[in-house]
Amino acid sequence: MANIIDIAKLAGVSVSTVSRVINNHPYVSESKREMVQRVIDELDFTPNRLAVDLIRKETKCIGVIIPYNNNQAFDQLLHGVLNRSVEHDYSVMVLPTKYDPAKELRCLNMLKNKQLDGVIMTSRSNDWNSILSYSKYGTIVACEFTDHPQIGCAYIDRYASFVDAFQLLKDKGHSRVAFTTARGEESSSTQLTIKAYKQIFGELSPMYHLNDCQTMDDGFIAAQRLLNMDSRPTAIYANGDEVAAGMYQCAKNMNLSVPEDLAIIGQENQPVGIGLSLSTVDHQLVKVGEQAFDLTMDRTNNKVKIPYQIIIRQST
Amino acid sequence: MANIIDIAKLAGVSVSTVSRVINNHPYVSESKREMVQRVIDELDFTPNRLAVDLIRKETKCIGVIIPYNNNQAFDQLLHGVLNRSVEHDYSVMVLPTKYDPAKELRCLNMLKNKQLDGVIMTSRSNDWNSILSYSKYGTIVACEFTDHPQIGCAYIDRYASFVDAFQLLKDKGHSRVAFTTARGEESSSTQLTIKAYKQIFGELSPMYHLNDCQTMDDGFIAAQRLLNMDSRPTAIYANGDEVAAGMYQCAKNMNLSVPEDLAIIGQENQPVGIGLSLSTVDHQLVKVGEQAFDLTMDRTNNKVKIPYQIIIRQST
DNA sequence: CTGAAAGCGCTAACAC
DNA sequence: GTGTTAGCGCTTTCAG
Numbered sequence: 001m002a003n004i005i006d007i008a009k010l011a012g013v014s015v016s017t018v019s020r021v022i023n024n025h026p027y028v029s030e031s032k033r034e035m036v037q038r039v040i041d042e043l044d045f046t047p048n049r050l051a052v053d054l055i056r057k058e059t060k061c062i063g064v065i066i067p068y069n070n071n072q073a074f075d076q077l078l079h080g081v082l083n084r085s086v087e088h089d090y091s092v093m094v095l096p097t098k099y100d101p102a103k104e105l106r107c108l109n110m111l112k113n114k115q116l117d118g119v120i121m122t123s124r125s126n127d128w129n130s131i132l133s134y135s136k137y138g139t140i141v142a143c144e145f146t147d148h149p150q151i152g153c154a155y156i157d158r159y160a161s162f163v164d165a166f167q168l169l170k171d172k173g174h175s176r177v178a179f180t181t182a183r184g185e186e187s188s189s190t191q192l193t194i195k196a197y198k199q200i201f202g203e204l205s206p207m208y209h210l211n212d213c214q215t216m217d218d219g220f221i222a223a224q225r226l227l228n229m230d231s232r233p234t235a236i237y238a239n240g241d242e243v244a245a246g247m248y249q250c251a252k253n254m255n256l257s258v259p260e261d262l263a264i265i266g267q268e269n270q271p272v273g274i275g276l277s278l279s280t281v282d283h284q285l286v287k288v289g290e291q292a293f294d295l296t297m298d299r300t301n302n303k304v305k306i307p308y309q310i311i312i313r314q315s316t
Numbered sequence: 317m318a319n320i321i322d323i324a325k326l327a328g329v330s331v332s333t334v335s336r337v338i339n340n341h342p343y344v345s346e347s348k349r350e351m352v353q354r355v356i357d358e359l360d361f362t363p364n365r366l367a368v369d370l371i372r373k374e375t376k377c378i379g380v381i382i383p384y385n386n387n388q389a390f391d392q393l394l395h396g397v398l399n400r401s402v403e404h405d406y407s408v409m410v411l412p413t414k415y416d417p418a419k420e421l422r423c424l425n426m427l428k429n430k431q432l433d434g435v436i437m438t439s440r441s442n443d444w445n446s447i448l449s450y451s452k453y454g455t456i457v458a459c460e461f462t463d464h465p466q467i468g469c470a471y472i473d474r475y476a477s478f479v480d481a482f483q484l485l486k487d488k489g490h491s492r493v494a495f496t497t498a499r500g501e502e503s504s505s506t507q508l509t510i511k512a513y514k515q516i517f518g519e520l521s522p523m524y525h526l527n528d529c530q531t532m533d534d535g536f537i538a539a540q541r542l543l544n545m546d547s548r549p550t551a552i553y554a555n556g557d558e559v560a561a562g563m564y565q566c567a568k569n570m571n572l573s574v575p576e577d578l579a580i581i582g583q584e585n586q587p588v589g590i591g592l593s594l595s596t597v598d599h600q601l602v603k604v605g606e607q608a609f610d611l612t613m614d615r616t617n618n619k620v621k622i623p624y625q626i627i628i629r630q631s632t
Numbered sequence: 633c634t635g636a637a638a639g640c641g642c643t644a645a646c647a648c
Numbered sequence: 649g650t651g652t653t654a655g656c657g658c659t660t661t662c663a664g
Contacts, residue, residue, distance in 0.1 A: 001428070001453075003641050014651040019643060027649055049429040050375070051641035054366040055656045061409070069398035070602075072587075075391050082385035082412055091431075093377070093407050096398055112317070113365040114657095115407075137317075216587055245591040271388075271532055271588040275561040286386075319657055330635040335659060343633055367657035371640045430641095638661085647652080 002043045011039040022047055053114075061091040062139075062296055063119040065107050069096040071214065073240060073268050073285055077122045077143060080289020088297060099183070101125040111138035118296040120289075141295040143288055144188065145303060153303040154291035156283045158189060161308045162196030162237075165265055165281050169235045170200055172316060174263060177201060178208035178226050178233035180219070180243055193239075213239055216272070219246025227254055227262070234262060235316075241266035241273030241280055248276055248315065264315040277314040284308060318359045327355040338363055369430075377407040378455075378612050379435040381423050385412040387530065389556060389584050389601055393438045393459060396605020404613060415499075417441040427454035434612035436605075457611040459604055460504065461619060469619040470607035472599045474505060477624045478512030478553075481581055481597050485551045486516055488632060490579060493517060494524040494542050494549035496535070496559055509555075529555055532588070535562025543570055543578070550578060551632075557582035557589030557596055564592050564631065580631040593630040600624060 004022075008015045013032055020028045021036045039045075053059045064081050066074040078094065085092045093116065095107040104125045110116040111134050118139035124131070132150055134140060141152035169177050179197065181190040190211060197204050207229065210222045219238060223246065226233055238244035244266030251262045258264055266273050269282035288306050295302060320338075324331045329348055336344045337352045355361075369375045380397050382390040394410065401408045409432065411423040420441045426432040427450050434455035440447070448466055450456060457468035485493050495513065497506040506527060513520050523545065526538045535554060542549055543566065554560035560582030567578045574580055582589050585598035604622050611618060 004643095005641080015642080016644075016651060016653095017649085020650090023643085029649060032650085046425060046428045048370070048641050049426070049431045050366050050370040051656085052643080054364070054370055054641085054658095055643050057656080059366070069395045069402075078410070079385045082410060086385075086412055086414075091409050091411070093409050094394070094398060095407070096402055098402075109362060110365070112362045115365045216590060242587050245587060249591070271558050271561060271586070272591040274532060275565070275588040275592050320659095321657080331658080332635060332660075333633090336634090339659085345633060348634085364657050367640085368659080370642095370657085371659050373640080634664085636661105636663085638659105640658085642656085643654105645652105645654090648650085 001048075002045050004045075004047070007036065007039050007043065007045055010043070011036045057114065059091075059115060059117055060089065061093060061116055062293070063093040063095045063107060063110055063116045065095045065097055065104060065119060065121045065123060067097055067099045067123040067125075068214070069094070072242060072270050074122055076268065076285035077289040077292070080286040080291075081120060081293045082289075083286070084290050084293035088293075090293075095119070097123070097125065099123065099125045101130075105130065108134040108140070111140075120292045120296060122289075122292075139296045139299055141292050141301075143292055145305075149301060152292075152295035152299075152301040154288050154295055154306060155303070156288060156306050156308050158283075159192045159196055161281050161283065161310075162193050163199055164310060165237050166196055166200040168310065168316065169237065169263060169265070172235070172263065174233075174235040175201070176208070176231060176233045177235045177237065178210070179237040179239070180213040180222050181209070181211045181239050182214055184211050189239075193237075208233060213243045216242045216246035216249070219243035220250045221246075223247035223250035227251065227256065235259075236262065236264055238264060238266045241268055241270040241278060244278050244280070244315070245272040245276055248278065258315050266315075269309075269311060273313075279313045279316040280311050282309045282311055317364075318361050320363070323352065323355050323359065323361055326359070327352045373430065375407075375431060375433055376405065377409060377432055378609070379409040379411045379423060379426055379432045381411045381413055381420060381435060381437045381439060383413055383415045383439040383441075384530075385410070388558060388586050390438055392584065392601035393605040393608070396602040396607075397436060397609045398605075399602070400606050400609035404609075406609075411435070413439070413441065415439065415441045417446075421446065424450040424456070427456075436608045436612060438605075438608075455612045455615055457608050457617075459608055461621075465617060468608075468611035468615075468617040470604050470611055470622060471619070472604060472622050472624050474599075475508045475512055477597050477599065477626075478509050479515055480626060481553050482512055482516040484626065484632065485553065485579060485581065488551070488579065490549075490551040491517070492524070492547060492549045493551045493553065494526070495553040496529040496538050496555050497525070497527045498530055498555050500527050505555075509553075524549060529559045532558045532562035532565070535559035536566045537562075539563035539566035543567065543572065551575075552578065552580055554580060554582045557584055557586035557594060560594050560596070560631070561588045561592055564594060574631050582631075585625075585627060589629075595629045595632040596627050598625045598627055 008018045097103040122143045135150040145155040266280040269280045273280045324334045413419040438459045451466040461471040582596040589596045
């Protein structure tokens with residue numbers, strides 16, 4: 001490919017003039033501008049973006065850290081980010097980590113090596129201290145709350161939402177309530193769920209908490225375990241509508257009616273939940289993603305809380 | 317941030333030696349290697365990726381062109397791509413186009429400006445001629461079949477799958493069969509569906525084909541129109557399980573039983589279809605995405621057909 | 633095994 | 649208005 005020097009030579013001008021017309025700078029005579037443009041068109045020239053970014057010290061590209069690449073919840077967040085990034089003419093890189101702290105750090109390092117202007121963390125597998133040291137290389141925004149002034153946050157008050165959901169179940173008269181989580185207690189989301197549970201129900205019998213639930217199948221299996229117990233729960237709060245759907249299937253298989261024999265409430269208002277008319281708490285992850293992107297732009301490191309919504313359908 | 321020259325000075329060696337240790341080249345004395353490494357660690361130095369890529373003429377980054385960023389089918393494709401890209405230590409950029417040809421061209425231009433080594437086109441809004449001219453700048457692989465030797469293809473035999481689905485319905489005794497598509501006849505997928513329909517049923521009454529269906533709501537509305545007709549269809553082939561789910565809801569609302577009064581078959585084997593036990597034709601889009609990535613690597617421009625599967629559940 | 637030097641392709645301060 | 653030139657930060661011949 002031709003470079004800017006070739007263009008300059010052919011157009012009979014200097015490289016700066018070429019650069020000026022490429023970047024629409026003023027103070028270029030119309031005649032030269034035309035001349036240069038003609039040569040550019042003739043040679044079908046496109047400026048090398050790497051060279052431009054190298055010198056400009058900016059890539060107009062941000063990364064989105066996600067743990068899995070097959071999880072609806074993270075898709076929703078990503079969609080939110082994409083909604084906004086196209087409007088702002090930014091590119092976005094998807095960075096799956098599988099919750100591997102080392103991999104996550106390598107992603108953050110893309111700020112340091114100048115590949116990325118910012119990164120949005122929809123999940124986190126390192127402690128904040130390790131992460132903070134990267135904030136001097138670019139904008140970091142998290143999809144969870146944190147006090148650190150170097151970090152922007154687009155977050156949901158998960159604790160409140162969990163409390164609400166459990167309260168709802170309690171108000172309906174349930175006392176044997178189980179719940180599932182995606183990960184173990186290394187996850188802050190899991191911790192908050194447990195805390196909220198205890199807040200509402202006091203004790204948490206360990207057998208009422210199952211983790212490592214991600215898919216419909218996981219939900220089915222979890223429900224199997226739960227519903228075969230002697231004092232089986234009368235309500236389950238699932239960590240996602242797909243998981244909830246699996247539970248619903250299982251209950252149906254066992255000839256239990258929902259919500260009479262078993263109440264189910266899911267999360268994230270996903271299609272399968274709508275289809276099965278499952279109640280859900282919608283954390284509005286698309287909005288979270290949109291807000292997260294906006295925060296990478298305005299560099300204020302604001303903390304923005306996104307409201308959640310409980311949607312009551314026929315499973316409670 | 318320090319650069320390679322700083323490191324060289326502090327370590328008392330030349331920049332080439334520093335470069336050699338960074339890139340694990342042989343022929344560096346252990347003593348110098350250690351010295352350099354110590355300085356690198358001390359200064360917490362990371363090579364600037366833009367500079368490296370600029371000179372190496374390679375970014376280890378590919379782009380995935382998708383039309384919408386809120387469509388499950390394209391999520392599946394993207395997931396497939398990500399599955400493989402992490403294994404190969406490649407980054408991936410998501411490039412939503414909204415089917416805008418100009419935007420699509422700007423994405424392809426990222427090959428020319430050296431930002432991307434390759435791009436996977438899960439959708440296409442330009443004619444092949446416009447696209448082919450970019451293939452000299454990087455690998456282009458399409459998720460549809462094309463003869464062009466410059467293009468790798470990971471594709472499904474959509475025509476065959478449509479024929480199969482319609483045949484299935486015909487075999488079940490349906491003669492009034494309707495179908496929906498995501499777009500109008502500008503889409504090759506729509507064209508193929510129509511062609512397959514005519515192949516099986518001969519005539520296509522225009523009122524049996526509804527387009528612009530994307531979501532569950534779209535499916536609901538489409539079903540409303542279809543089911544309120546005088547000679548209402550006894551079967552509908554939906555262009556996606558979410559759309560099919562909307563139709564299912566509508567049928568239920570009208571007190572029609574599925575499949576007795578209305579057979580429904582969807583596409584892509586999505587959670588909501590599993591939840592509602594809808595029959596579906598699974599085009600295995602995750603595999604398509606995986607294969608597409610593999611094709612960007614091996615540069616053979618092979619044409620790889622991915623088998624589809626029809627999954628019969630209770631809606632047919 | 634090591635270093636000097638010539639780039640990669642572009643931008644922008646500076647001088648005219 | 650326009651051109652000269654010094655970088656941006658790194659890799660890679662080519663000598664030695």
